[in-house]
Amino acid sequence: MDSLHIFRVNQVKGIYAEIHEGDPLSFYVPSDSKAGEAHLVRLNHNIDSGGVEFNGECDCPDFSCRCLPNFNKTKAVSLSTHKDHRTRCKHIRRALREFNRLMVLGVSRDRVRRNVKQREAAK
Numbered sequence: 001m002d003s004l005h006i007f008r009v010n011q012v013k014g015i016y017a018e019i020h021e022g023d024p025l026s027f028y029v030p031s032d033s034k035a036g037e038a039h040l041v042r043l044n045h046n047i048d049s050g051g052v053e054f055n056g057e058c059d060c061p062d063f064s065c066r067c068l069p070n071f072n073k074t075k076a077v078s079l080s081t082h083k084d085h086r087t088r089c090k091h092i093r094r095a096l097r098e099f100n101r102l103m104v105l106g107v108s109r110d111r112v113r114r115n116v117k118q119r120e121a122a123k
């Protein structure tokens with residue numbers, strides 16, 4: 001838990017996490033139980049045994065007590081939210097939601113820019 005970080009995320013607008021120090025694979029996610037505090041999530045940690053899927057890592061107690069032991073049993077990502085099966089805590093799921101949002105917006109902007117350039121080149 002990073003208590004020094006001042007969390008600025010606006011959940012009203014549907015933004016659930018904030019990129020940590022410019023690393024687009026690391027996010028601060030607000031704690032539900034401790035106002036103003038945030039958990040650090042690193043999406044590219046804990047790769048599965050096949051090397052094709054990432055689970056992510058969080059510094060919250062749920063991740064270290066339940067999710068990581070579940071992941072280490074099978075070395076596979078579980079999408080279950082049941083405590084006996086889940087390998088991702090709610091903070092990792094929120095960070096993934098924010099990562100997806102940023103990716104879609106980024107790809108959309110790139111596509112718009114490319115379309116504009118192609119139209120201009122065709123003139």
Ligand SMILES: [Zn+2]
Nearest residue numbers: 058060089091
């Ligand atoms: Zn967590």
